[in-house]
Amino acid sequence: MSFDPNVKIGVLGGGQLGRMMIQSAIDLNLDIKSMDPDPNAPCKHLATEFVNGDIKDYDQVMAFGATCDLITVEIENVSIEALEALEKQGKKVFPQPRALKIIKDKGIQKQFYLDNDIPTSPFVLTQSLEELHQHTDLLPGVHKLRTEGYDGRGVQVIRTEADISKGFDKPALIEKFVDYDKEISVIVARNADGEMNTYPVVELEYHPEANLVEFLFSPSSISEDIRIKARELAKKVISSLDMVGLLAVEMFTTKDGDVIVNECAPRTHNSGHQTIEANVTSQFEQHIRAILNLPLGDTAIKGASVMINLLGEEGYTGLAQYEGLEEALQIEGLHVHLYGKKLTKPFRKMGHVTLVGDHLEDLKTIARSVKESIKIKA
Amino acid sequence: MSFDPNVKIGVLGGGQLGRMMIQSAIDLNLDIKSMDPDPNAPCKHLATEFVNGDIKDYDQVMAFGATCDLITVEIENVSIEALEALEKQGKKVFPQPRALKIIKDKGIQKQFYLDNDIPTSPFVLTQSLEELHQHTDLLPGVHKLRTEGYDGRGVQVIRTEADISKGFDKPALIEKFVDYDKEISVIVARNADGEMNTYPVVELEYHPEANLVEFLFSPSSISEDIRIKARELAKKVISSLDMVGLLAVEMFTTKDGDVIVNECAPRTHNSGHQTIEANVTSQFEQHIRAILNLPLGDTAIKGASVMINLLGEEGYTGLAQYEGLEEALQIEGLHVHLYGKKLTKPFRKMGHVTLVGDHLEDLKTIARSVKESIKIKA
Numbered sequence: 001m002s003f004d005p006n007v008k009i010g011v012l013g014g015g016q017l018g019r020m021m022i023q024s025a026i027d028l029n030l031d032i033k034s035m036d037p038d039p040n041a042p043c044k045h046l047a048t049e050f051v052n053g054d055i056k057d058y059d060q061v062m063a064f065g066a067t068c069d070l071i072t073v074e075i076e077n078v079s080i081e082a083l084e085a086l087e088k089q090g091k092k093v094f095p096q097p098r099a100l101k102i103i104k105d106k107g108i109q110k111q112f113y114l115d116n117d118i119p120t121s122p123f124v125l126t127q128s129l130e131e132l133h134q135h136t137d138l139l140p141g142v143h144k145l146r147t148e149g150y151d152g153r154g155v156q157v158i159r160t161e162a163d164i165s166k167g168f169d170k171p172a173l174i175e176k177f178v179d180y181d182k183e184i185s186v187i188v189a190r191n192a193d194g195e196m197n198t199y200p201v202v203e204l205e206y207h208p209e210a211n212l213v214e215f216l217f218s219p220s221s222i223s224e225d226i227r228i229k230a231r232e233l234a235k236k237v238i239s240s241l242d243m244v245g246l247l248a249v250e251m252f253t254t255k256d257g258d259v260i261v262n263e264c265a266p267r268t269h270n271s272g273h274q275t276i277e278a279n280v281t282s283q284f285e286q287h288i289r290a291i292l293n294l295p296l297g298d299t300a301i302k303g304a305s306v307m308i309n310l311l312g313e314e315g316y317t318g319l320a321q322y323e324g325l326e327e328a329l330q331i332e333g334l335h336v337h338l339y340g341k342k343l344t345k346p347f348r349k350m351g352h353v354t355l356v357g358d359h360l361e362d363l364k365t366i367a368r369s370v371k372e373s374i375k376i377k378a
Numbered sequence: 379m380s381f382d383p384n385v386k387i388g389v390l391g392g393g394q395l396g397r398m399m400i401q402s403a404i405d406l407n408l409d410i411k412s413m414d415p416d417p418n419a420p421c422k423h424l425a426t427e428f429v430n431g432d433i434k435d436y437d438q439v440m441a442f443g444a445t446c447d448l449i450t451v452e453i454e455n456v457s458i459e460a461l462e463a464l465e466k467q468g469k470k471v472f473p474q475p476r477a478l479k480i481i482k483d484k485g486i487q488k489q490f491y492l493d494n495d496i497p498t499s500p501f502v503l504t505q506s507l508e509e510l511h512q513h514t515d516l517l518p519g520v521h522k523l524r525t526e527g528y529d530g531r532g533v534q535v536i537r538t539e540a541d542i543s544k545g546f547d548k549p550a551l552i553e554k555f556v557d558y559d560k561e562i563s564v565i566v567a568r569n570a571d572g573e574m575n576t577y578p579v580v581e582l583e584y585h586p587e588a589n590l591v592e593f594l595f596s597p598s599s600i601s602e603d604i605r606i607k608a609r610e611l612a613k614k615v616i617s618s619l620d621m622v623g624l625l626a627v628e629m630f631t632t633k634d635g636d637v638i639v640n641e642c643a644p645r646t647h648n649s650g651h652q653t654i655e656a657n658v659t660s661q662f663e664q665h666i667r668a669i670l671n672l673p674l675g676d677t678a679i680k681g682a683s684v685m686i687n688l689l690g691e692e693g694y695t696g697l698a699q700y701e702g703l704e705e706a707l708q709i710e711g712l713h714v715h716l717y718g719k720k721l722t723k724p725f726r727k728m729g730h731v732t733l734v735g736d737h738l739e740d741l742k743t744i745a746r747s748v749k750e751s752i753k754i755k756a
Binding site (some may be wrong): 003005019023026027028029031045046048161280289294295297298302303321325326328330332333335337338339340354 | 673
């Protein structure tokens with residue numbers, strides 16, 4: 001274990017997760033290159049070098065990786081073939097391409113849970129809508145595209161047979177709907193030495209239409225028993241994957257006191273944004289510590305917190321204007337994070353706000369009103 | 379009061395203070411241009427635009443300012459004449475050039491304290507060493523260059539007449555040595571609406587040779603009475619200056635329970651670095667809030683803290699190497715901030731470390747050992 005600030009780190013994806021990673025990397029003098037297909041990606045001005053390119057293109061990723069010592073990702077939808085080839089060349093690639101392969105395809109991901117005794121909901125793979133008709137025993141259920149789903153896209157609730165036409169006529173999986181109590185998330189980090197550390201459990205509340213996290217609450221209100229179970233489960237997932245990096249494990253708690261895995265993401269995650277202010281070590285710093293094989297940081301919470309995603313207002317597309325920010329900045333313990341996106345569109349993640357304080361219930365009340373007062377329009 | 383993220387902000391000086399300001403500005407989508415004479419200044423890669431130029435040169439600062447709406451500084455040694463001309467053109471310049479003028483010349487600064495009933499130690503201006511001989515009544519004292527002093531340079535203790543030859547044969551001032559109890563600092567912010575907010579008092583411990591802050595302790599151990607007095611005094615200084623921005627007021631507490639002003643800096647300051655992790659709002663965010671006339675943030679501490687400056691090790695000049703960082707990263711509540719300086723030299727400020735925790739005395743013990751274990755060599 002030896003820290004070399006001259007290591008050349010490349011990040012595939014230049015969105016807000018990459019941006020917050022760079023913000024954290026600054027303090028360790030780390031130079032970070034970033035690659036993204038959007039020429040105005042949030043990382044553009046912050047990366048030591050910004051490459052405007054297609055992160056799904058083998059040749060372009062190979063060329064980008066050739067200039068780096070260590071390659072990581074802020075999104076899983078990248079050319080895994082290129083990452084495998086770079087790994088063979090002796091580059092460090094964290095998370096490892098084999099873990100990305102398992103996670104990127106939600107069908108393979110679910111099968112991985114079954115193979116590794118990780119509790120998850122019943123599912124069947126489907127190739128077409130036609131096939132979906134044969135699995136009405138799994139309804140009400142959720143139909144998910146195996147790949148390409150992102151930020152709420154590629155997921156469709158199918159309540160009854162009548163809804164089947166809303167599903168995907170592409171490789172997908174139908175998952176039996178879980179009669180869950182809470183949606184929770186545990187972020188776990190693991191470095192090359194095998195050291196693991198989990199963050200305390202958080203509770204998520206989704207936007208009903210956009211299928212995006214709208215509010216996050218920390219700490220969660222679940223029992224200590226279930227918390228321990230959830231954190232152990234997250235460790236089991238990352239060690240079964242033998243993955244180095246950060247893994248966000250989204251789970252359901254059931255009314256019977258069980259915890260089952262919904263899905264996971266092999267990177268920093270929306271369910272860890274509050275860690276910037278509300279935990280001793282942020283998920284972004286933890287990711288860097290993990291991939292550099294540094295000692296992992298303390299994940300303890302410093303206070304209760306609520307994270308609110310700032311989504312582009314419905315009905316507005318164009319140059320983003322922020323309403324209500326000055327008023328919000330008057331609220332004690334409120335922290336604003338804008339993602340540097342020039343253009344807004346409905347439900348686009350434009351930023352987030354974290355409220356930190358002593359009493360979660362008070363913060364929840366403030367959060368609902370903040371959500372109403374900050375509007376991103378065009 | 380209205381927040382416009384498209385305001386073009388220019389910062390004179392691209393050192394660590396500018397760098398940490400940019401780190402904070404990222405979250406508000408603010409684009410920051412930076413100007414510094416060092417082509418490899420810490421802000422180089424982080425500024426939206428980095429101009430390599432002389433911040434003391436009238437024409438260069440005018441050209442830089444022409445591209446900005448609002449000009450601020452991270453160092454006071456700049457072309458104030460250019461800032462005055464830019465202000466006349468209608469640009470916003472915070473801190474205002476007239477406040478910079480008063481502070482930049484330590485002779486004028488001391489006279490300002492006298493004129494405004496702000497307690498400070500007795501002093502006399504000197505033009506030459508010859509003149510210094512006429513003021514032996516002020517010995518033991520401190521001889522300070524009126525301008526150009528920075529990071530411990532331009533300050534000389536003169537204990538007896540025999541030391542006078544160590545003084546400055548240039549415009550300077552001799553200040554009677556204060557038999558102080560503690561060296562403390564209060565950072566105060568003020569926005570254009572006149573809203574003011576002070577940070578809690580911190581205690582400073584200087585490096586005996588380098589005359590640089592070596593350790594900072596928060597909260598200070600002084601009595602509540604003196605704390606209130608110090609915070610009120612900081613407000614008095616900034617409002618007497620009628621300044622918008624951030625002002626760091628360094629003070630002495632005397633054994634009689636008095637507080638007197640030593641000197642002040644019209645910008646973010648080394649005595650506020652711990653606010654990044656240990657206070658609700660960091661001094662860097664507060665500076666931005668002040669100059670944009672946004673509501674000022676909550677300055678409350680979240681825990682006890684110790685800040686340790688990481689100075690270049692004596693005897694080493696060249697490409698910086700960091701010893702002991704991995705070990706330090708294992709310490710709970712320890713946060714590393716490196717400043718992105720490629721070259722180290724003796725006593726150069728290369729970074730800082732903040733320890734946050736529940737008990738200041740425990741943190742002090744850890745801090746002394748951290749100071750011994752992290753070494754910056756070449």
